[in-house]
Amino acid sequence: MPDLYPLARRLLFAMDAESAHHVTLSLMRTADHLGILHALTGTAHASDPTDSSLELMGLRFPNRVGLAAGLDKTGSAVHAFGELGFGHVEIGTITPRPQPGNEKPRLFRLKEHEAIINRMGFNNPGVAGMLENLSHSRRNFRGILGINIGKNFDTPNDEAICDYLLCFEGVYAAADYVTANLSSPNTKGLRDLQNAGTCGELIRQLQAKRSELQTAQGGKYVPIVIKIAPDLSDEAVVALAGVFNETGIDGVITTNTTIARDAVAGHALAGEAGGLSGAPLTTKSTGVLRLLRQEMNDAIPIIGSGGVMSADDARAKFDAGAALVQVYTGLVYKGPKLVTEIAGMKTAES
Template sequence: MAKPLLFQLPPEVSHDLTLATVKKTPARLLRNFCDDSIADKPATVMGLNFPNPVGLAAGLDKNADYYQSLAALGFGFIEVGTVTPRPQPGNDKPRMFRLKKEKALINRMGFNNKGVDHLVRQISQRKHSGGFDGILGVNIGKNLTTPLSSAHEDYLACMQKVYEHADYITVNISSPNTPGLRDLQLGESLELLLTTLKTAQQELSQQHGRYVPLAVKIAPDMDSEDIKLFADTAKRYEIDGIIAGNTTSSRQAIEESEFASEAGGLSGEPLTHRARQVISLLAQRLHGEIPIVGCGGILGSDDALAHQKAGASLLQVYTGLIYRGPQLINDIRRALST
């Protein structure tokens, strides 16, 4: 109901306003948006039990300030972040653009976040406050000012701090808005990153008596050969999950848009087809050895079913939620229900 009003406001203002309102609304009222009559189909993926396969993608709740409230909308899992070791302001505003006709967004937020220590304070409260008992993922990244050659140290620092409180950790090497970040997806940079994080995972799992799976989130802009190379490397390092994927730098699907020349990552409907292609390519190469989280351009239950058919075990939404509201979550849960 609020959409016509919210769409009159600049996208980032309506984003902040919506989240502030959601946080102030009692959970029992938010729960009205969630259809409790749906017989959710649970899923066991990466060794974790998901109450249903529909998740919130990273970037909406970057600082874990809202996940307890958002959980009332019926998500089976929520991914908070991207968080970096130190707080950073992100890019100058405006940095988010609404492409209404195309049911899309372009963003160049640039990992604006309050830093990992704030996020840890937020997520360490969850089990005690009787709040969200679904699966909580934490998406980690590097600070803008950290040189690429020491990027692995930023990821390691975040991983060490969030490990104890996360159900799974996502290594985000695919945002188009941190210069050079996507270079970490291949070659020696990827090997160094994965060696560092898999070694840390082993040590931390012994220290805490709990294995926290590591997922890697990739860009839809890798070509087929690079996707195969990435899949082979992920198998070799026994990565626990692959999220396919992030926003695209391509403007092919929106050439006519007045926003086509804005820098940043494109999400929503123009991404649906490419996201599904990447899921499919990965599935062919992985032979079920690593589960895939399908993300990109899910605006309805048909998109969700098609991503699943292409090979995704779990699904994540972001832009669809902006255009369709919480009804989208019910629609997908219903389509995937038992």
């Protein structure tokens, strides 16, 4: 089956980036409902356990590649992404209340760099809206579902933990794991929550809430994952590793997008505010992953996100100590073939 993505990409790239995003998701959902998405994209079999399936955080991941948060912010295409071959799908970021996000335009392609700058600002339907979407979109998705949570833009930082607790409680029954996103650059003050003291407090309060929910929900244990930024100093990463070791967090995602622009300096869109993702982020993000891996207990898995544009990039993340990888910008530039390539990769352990 020929790879149709280069043609699809040409058509999609003729539209502005946010319209292309909505058109793609809508076409994917329709094709999925007609039962032809899988055949159209020519991807490997959806979410079926493979040779590379692995047990992590008490969950069985069918393969090592997942969809990074922010592509399915509303939780409305979970099964469809499973059909593209993702072993796990992370939806969100979700906030307690719905919010529209920042003004448009807020999403930019830097084609020459295979990169994106976004300042979406957590546009999302809120916990209740996302759960409603999920009731239609999950269907028989057999991969792992992560739900990524954050705070509303108008919640002050000294009340931020309440927002995370509200989201956590709201999504607990639906989630296989929950990611607390402390690293979006597009919500004022959010990254300050990565300060070791605040982060430790957030984790402890989430863990206490989990003990209650676990008892109330028939013993269901939902792993808690923290997603960090690539722009942290080495000292800050080491301090966070101490917090993760002490609290016994279940997992960490390295990393979110970067606010640095050195890798795209001179590009006409380099001055747009927001987070940069894709190829210019690969090395920086893998560097944070490597340092965290050195500093953190081996038992805590790391999910590598940031500039996975090829199977080689995924390999570099695994070599630096990632147990899984996630993809966003790579899917936009390379198409679903990238998922199949990574899902089928042999690793040292498999």
